[in-house]
Amino acid sequence: MNQRRNCGFLAVMTAAASILTPFQAQASMGYDMRERVIELSGITDSNNTWANVTRGEFAKMLVLASEHRSIVSPVSSVSVFSDVSKDSQYASYIRIAAKEGWMSGYLGGVFRPNDYITMKDGQRAVLAMLGYTDQDFTGDQTGARTAKFQFLELGEGIDRRENEVLDKKDCINLLYNLLRTKPKDSNTIYGSILDCVLTADGEINPLNMVDNSLKGPKLVRRSQSLSSVIPFDTSEASWFLDGKTVYEETVKSALTNSGYGVIYWNPSTKTVWFYSADGDDEDTGRVAIRGEVTHIYYSSADIMIPSAVLLDNDDEDDPQAEYTLTSSELQYAFSMYGTVKVGDEVVLICEKTTNQNGEAAYRVVDFLEL
Numbered sequence: 292m293n294q295r296r297n298c299g300f301l302a303v304m305t306a307a308a309s310i311l312t313p314f315q316a317q318a319s320m321g322y323d324m325r326e327r328v329i330e331l332s333g334i335t336d337s338n339n340t341w342a343n344v345t346r347g348e349f350a351k352m353l354v355l356a357s358e359h360r361s362i363v364s365p366v367s368s369v370s371v372f373s374d375v376s377k378d379s380q381y382a383s384y385i386r387i388a389a390k391e392g393w394m395s396g397y398l399g400g401v402f403r404p405n406d407y408i409t410m411k412d413g414q415r416a417v418l419a420m421l422g423y424t425d426q427d428f429t430g431d432q433t434g435a436r437t438a439k440f441q442f443l444e445l446g447e448g449i450d451r452r453e454n455e456v457l458d459k460k461d462c463i464n465l466l467y468n469l470l471r472t473k474p475k476d477s478n479t480i481y482g483s484i485l486d487c488v489l490t491a492d493g494e495i496n497p498l499n500m501v502d503n504s505l506k507g508p509k510l511v512r513r514s515q516s517l518s519s520v521i522p523f524d525t526s527e528a529s530w531f532l533d534g535k536t537v538y539e540e541t542v543k544s545a546l547t548n549s550g551y552g553v554i555y556w557n558p559s560t561k562t563v564w565f566y567s568a569d570g571d572d573e574d575t576g577r578v579a580i581r582g583e584v585t586h587i588y589y590s591s592a593d594i595m596i597p598s599a600v601l602l603d604n605d606d607e608d609d610p611q612a613e614y615t616l617t618s619s620e621l622q623y624a625f626s627m628y629g630t631v632k633v634g635d636e637v638v639l640i641c642e643k644t645t646n647q648n649g650e651a652a653y654r655v656v657d658f659l660e661l
Contacts, residue, residue: 335463
């Protein structure tokens with residue numbers, strides 16, 4: 292397999308785009324960029340940001356935002372709380388979050404994993420992760436914690452009272468704020484453990500995370516094992532399938548079912564993003580599409596600039612779909628000056644959306660030559 296050339300700028304832009312959407316340069320850090328930082332770090336995805344977050348889900352986010360992410364096992368051998376089975380998908384994360392003092396249980400030895408996380412819980416958790424203990428707060432413990440929380444600007448982007456429930460967007464903001472904050476008695480930001488670097492205006496630079504750490508894309512076939520492709524222990528990895536957080540076994544099943552897929556990985560954070568040939572079951576999402584280039588269409592405004600390609604592929608739903616080229620780098624690669632010609636076999640990594648007529652539309656964000 293020969294991977295595509297001219298990948299300097301394209302590797303930065305489209306590797307992130309294959310996970311998310313292309314980064315747009317901007318002076319200040321808006322929510323979209325915060326969301327991308329959290330996704331790139333492997334802490335959580337950006338699906339269903341309106342949904343309230345359970346205590347079990349929040350425990351997983353905390354662990355994946357910590358150094359423990361490299362040692363946590365998806366299968367727990369013990370049950371710490373009576374209402375958390377050792378077979379629960381959150382058992383290992385809850386055990387670590389409780390042991391480290393980021394979260395605590397209730398009287399009777401229960402954790403209430405399905406209850407929703409509150410602003411008060413979130414404050415206590417991130418302060419504990421920054422190294423603050425009960426001894427750092429005198430008098431009114433809750434009031435003192437809130438004051439420290441506000442002083443460190445950990446609540447930026449969150450408009451919740453102490454006992455109000457946090458949704459996923461709130462948690463993304465909370466964890467982003469954690470990453471850019473210096474722990475107690477430290478001169479470096481907490482996010483340095485995940486290769487985060489601040490810009491001049493004190494925000495985390497997602498492009499630096501992509502440029503320095505993200506590897507891929509690489510085609511994986513059904514006959515290959517994921518462990519033969521990824522240069523670290525896959526049991527220690529955080530996994531994303533078509534943009535959603537999953538377990539390794541789910542990715543293995545997707546590879547078996549679809550026959551092939553495309554992966555990217557971050558060796559520093561031990562995060563893997565897999566895009567299957569079947570893609571998401573929903574109407575929109577990210578998908579890998581393999582086929583022979585049969586047509587390259589050019590813009591009517593400039594006959595030198597290709598605007599879309601057509602593949603002879605095995606997609607029964609959209610066998611004649613056009614795939615729009617989204618950047619100058621992609622347009623160059625498919626132009627008369629680039630490396631891809633009609634008759635070449637490629638894998639396109641696409642964003643699948645639905646147009647106004649309810650028809651599927653595909654936007655190419657990266658590709659591989661085969």
